[in-house]
Amino acid sequence: EEISEFRIGLLGGENAQDRLNNNECLRAKTEEVLGVPTKLFAPADYNGVIQGLLGGTIDMAWLGASGYAKTYLSDPEAVEPILVKVNVDGGYGYYSIGFARKDSGITSLEDMKGKTFGFGDPNSTSGFLIPSIEIPEVTGSTMTSGDYFGEVKFSGGHEQTIVGVNNGDFDGGVTWADGLGEWEDGYNSGALRRAVDAGLVDMNELVKIWQSKPIPEGPIVLRKALPEDVKVKFTALMASLPSIDPDCAYGVLSGEAKGVQPIGHDAYEVIIEARKLKSN
Amino acid sequence: MSITANETDFLKIQADRHFAKKKLMSFGLPVLVVAYLTYIFFAFDILGLAQRFEADNARALVADSYSYKTHVTRDNRSGDVSVAIEGERKGTYPKGTSPEWVTLGDTDTVIDLGDGHVVTFGADNFVSYDVPEYGVITAQPSRAKGVQAVLPEGEMPEWINASKNRMTITTEAGRLTITRNRTEVFRYFTGWELFFFTLDSPYHGLPVGEVMARALGGEASAIWQDFWTNKMWRHQDVAWAIFETILMAFLGTMGAAMVALPLAFLAAKNFTPLVVVRQITRRFFDFFRGVDALIWTIVLARAFGPGPLTGALAILITDTGSFGKMFSEALENVDQKQIEGVQSTGAKPIQRYRFGVIPQVTPVLMSQVLYFLESNTRSATIIGAITGGGIGLMLTQAMITQKDWEEVTYYIVLIILMVMVMDWFSGWLRRKLITGDESGH
């Protein structure tokens, strides 16, 4: 069988156009390698990409762990993980960080009792899934509005959470960071760092109130139904990207990375179980 | 006197009562409105909102919409100094070059923020900021000891925000942020920088006349290319996005009109005497219309994926509902006489519709379709924000990441212009097609 087109889905987190720009080099290389027209798509939220993968209209995406779990739970035959990003330190994990405004006097989850708490996107691992499981372990209560927190809301995404906390819409919220580097810089990479770089927040005015256990980096996935040679060619391209074009890899992998390494479905079983837990 | 005094008295009493009722009515309505708005006032917590109102954000938004900032950054680990417009990679000055207010030295970098404000990056991560009428602030960030700021005598003013590992100084001239890893200066300028050409273009910074002259000198296509592919403002992508938005509106509206017209006959009393068929068709219209285009977008995204086609189909489905309803109402209002006139000549049913019905309803239908074309341009903006296409996505994403407010402003201006142009265009078409059509074939 043949494909006539290869379609790459891009998850949110940045300006749609920045995302397209950052991945333009990957698009060109893929087109060259596969010999078919390749296109980039940048839907507004995680769900947009996931629906595309499920419906077979998107062939490849770099999902979050929870996003992968959702795809798998909806249709186990839809996609398969191929590669995962490896951090500069060799690990492939990141953290969900709980934070609040310094001037609110909140310094820990205890202080958050009765306050407004902000999640990100429902399909985010660090912005919802992991904290929604690990935070109750600390507080000993559920995440339902009124149980422990006064109100629990979804901001819609990591950026909105940060701005929301900074503006006082939420008393505290969770977002992701690599956990490396300094707090005052917003860590080495992650949503906080981007907000600092953009001049949106001053880390002096924020405090960390919670940190999760390491979260496995999300997989780069391909649609299972793709022809085998396409999968092989594309995986090879992705795997060699950091070495052949570091600049391109920086854009595609959202910052410094040591490289990518193969990964399978098993690495995400935990997340899938976690996600099942949250479904009613 | 036409009537007796008695009767007049009776009339007066009646009038009194009448006016009492009127007073109640004319009071009752405003009272209801005020009561409801009061309820809303509390239900929506407007007082609390006023407290949370972020004047700073509003100011930042307004300021950023017509100004830009240039970042001068030193990486305190490597000592490298870079100058970048809006701090973005695509706005970075090539190594060794800088705007004239930044003097790059071997060890010292002198940044003149204007009005006497001067920031100097010295050796060993040393930073000094000479603030007129206040004094010189120095700092020497290091990994071990933090920022180590030294301020002039006296109470620390509120425009300085300092902690062990971080210090921010915000003045009218600009902003200085020092952390252990980085030292960064912002200077603000009015305007939309790099709107025409980015720094890597040879045409950047040239006066308009000069660019014009070069364009006439045969460089027109190169100039256009540099402008069109401007990485900062991405004019090409924006143009495509606008086009996609209009395309969604056009395909959706026209497609819906074409689907709805035959269906409308099924829903019109005078054309479909069968109650069952009529009711089923009408309920279908209600359903298509009642489920908003937004939800159709989500439903369709699974089958067609993100993109303008999905948006166009969502508009098509919703508007089939709206048009179906409106068209069938128009059809129910047709003048039977004309149809009978055509029928009496022995015309076939299809000819009866063509000449007895269509000429009557075209003006109404046409004006409704064109009105929707304009309003769908607005809807398409929103739908694009969800399906991933068009100017709507660019706008919402630029807003959500909350940095490039000048881009947000640019998109908003473009959207308003786009909608106004479509409004004007549909009005023009309406006049041309409906009133200008003399023989009305």
Place this chain on the structure above:
Amino acid sequence: MLNIENLTKAFGPNVAVDAANITVDKPAMIGIIGRSGAGKSTLLRMLNRLSDATSGRIAFEGSDVTALQGAAKRRWQSECAMIFQQFNLVPRLDVVSNVLHGTLNRRNALATMFNLYPNADIHRAIDILDRLGIAEHAAKRAEALSGGQQQRVAIARALMQDPKIILADEPIASLDPMNAQVVMQSLRQIHEEDGRMVIANLHTLDTARRYCDRVIGMRDGRIVFDGTPAQLTTGVARDIYGADASFSEAATSTEIETLDRPEGFKPAAAASPELA
């Protein structure tokens, strides 16, 4: 040639036309009179097959018109043109297009959908309009014409059908006396020159008397008079209209002459009536 036998039309319990019998042997100009609700329109509509008879039979040149269905029925309609009180033109279309509607039955449906009429038809339409004296309005929209002109367009459409019978349902009721005369003259002339049968519902006696060879009177759905204009005396008219002795023909007249009545001038009186 035309045989109407026991033709009846009931709307629920209400019998609009009650066992009408009419026989016409050769093309004639026939006027049907009767007051409002007598069943005149219903009769004509059944003739054109715009509505179906409840019982009874219409035969034309031997064939049973009441039994026709589908294409055959439309064929009949094209042979039996109808002119309406309100003209029933398509107001937004131009005059020639309206006239061309008379050919719809003969032409291919698809072609007409796109307004593709043969040039010969267009020329004939203009000739007919010319004959009726309104050729100069050919390109105007029908709605831009006066009532009398519109009715002549309707007649042109009827002529375009090249019909054997022309049915006219109160063709002049919406017109002023001047236009009424022009329209009736046209119908008469068509009858005389082309030898077509014309059946016209009329609501004024004098028109029927002046223009028709034969007058049929209807009352409450039944035919109560059938004879020459000469036989239509005031007494008979009173019977048809169910009027009493105060009935005066002038009340229903549309004659132009009767409008120019002499007026007596009387100077303003000085006395003013009491207020209230």
Place this chain on the structure above:
Amino acid sequence: MLNIENLTKAFGPNVAVDAANITVDKPAMIGIIGRSGAGKSTLLRMLNRLSDATSGRIAFEGSDVTALQGAAKRRWQSECAMIFQQFNLVPRLDVVSNVLHGTLNRRNALATMFNLYPNADIHRAIDILDRLGIAEHAAKRAEALSGGQQQRVAIARALMQDPKIILADEPIASLDPMNAQVVMQSLRQIHEEDGRMVIANLHTLDTARRYCDRVIGMRDGRIVFDGTPAQLTTGVARDIYGADASFSEAATSTEIETLDRPEGFKPAAAASPELA
């Protein structure tokens, strides 16, 4: 008391009222005649300050009316009621409300918006309606009344203003003769009983003659006649109307009596005039 000096109104190059001079010493009933376009309406509208004069001056009891602005101008309007040819009532509101509009200027704006009229005003409104013979329609919507009744409501509204002057712009032009008479009688009576000044534009000579103490004739914006009804001879009238010898007053008459002219009955003629 009323002094109009060199009052002029120009619409672009077109001078509607050209240096009009009128002096009125004591309340009178004044009729202004002249043909269409003579400037009658424009003159009244300037008096009421509905439109501004181009030049010239209106003085009433010493004060300069032309110079008033804002509240003072509205004050003047309330003292100088206006009655319009088309009544200018609010059709959807009831009669009493329309009459009460006469008090708008005196009452608090907010109160009137909520229909808070004092009961005394309501009673007075009904008394005035009663005086004009239409009290029984008090509760009806204005649009439900006949033209003559509506004009009387308009007069009632004017009276409600308790004005010093009543201006009436062709108050009877939209009315049938019977209603015209009632309305003119009412105006005359108001003048006589209340001693208010009434200035009425009229387009019929006989009305002016019968009801007015003084008649002013306008032609092309200029005042060409100012005198008693007796001085208004047919020759003068011809001058005012710019008519030739064929001018007959009857053509403009609205007298009731002239309508009941005997009618000669003429049977329908058989001859038909040639068409075209």
Place this chain on the structure above:
Amino acid sequence: MTDMTGMSRDAGGIRADYMAQVRRKRMMDGIILIVFVTLMVTGFMVADDRNAGGFWEGLHRLFDFPKEVLGEAFEKVGELPAHLWKFLPSLIETINIAAASTLIGTMLGMVLSLLSTRGMAKWPRLIPLFRRIMDIMRAMPEIVIALVLIFVMGGGPVPAMVAIAFHTAGAMGKLFSEVNENASLKPVEGLQSVGASWTQRMWLGVIPQVAPNYFSYALLRFEVNIRASAILGFVGAGGIGYELRNAMSWGKGQYDEAAAIFILLFATIVVVDQLSSLVRERLTHGKTERKLEKASA
């Protein structure tokens, strides 16, 4: 009837003229048809090409998503009443946003329309200004205003309300001024002659004439605004749209909630739609419908 006997002198000329007109007309019709068809076909091809999935390949998957949602909803149909109850407050919030913004927008639109109708305007010279203001208010998509306001004052119903009210004011202003243009100015002049102020003239002279039409348009707008406020919830402005997005994007496991929300939303829209057409029918006895057409024609 001289001209009925033969062809008149100029009938030939008329014939030629008319034939020329027919030819012109046919050509214009042909060109318009070709342009339209080309636009539709190429437009479709461009959209199809720029879409992730093609139209024809996706067609057979059209019902995949509804099947998934309905499947789960049926599976857990027992929980439906509880869900309906759970989301009722959000629905009420959405309806409140729509109602309040319709109310405020309509009142604002009323004033704007009076200020921009010839013969009624308080400051006739500023009519073009008020018209442009209304154009801009109308052109501004709600989502833009809402997102900006969310940035400035945080999420919640108020940004949505302000955004919708703003847009509504512009849209209503335009519609209302069309209604005003059909209103008679005579009563206004009548009131002016008694010395009434501008507000009195408008309130007593104009509003009674146009109120039924205003009301009917406002009801129509209320319907539109319910949808708009649901959409804004989708981008973070609270109400039922927010719940719907969360349920929808979580996907399998919460589709039953999505279905419940959907039922609420759909039922509301249908009820309001039916109610408003009933009221409008009563109010104007079908008059407005015709006016509407005329106004838009």
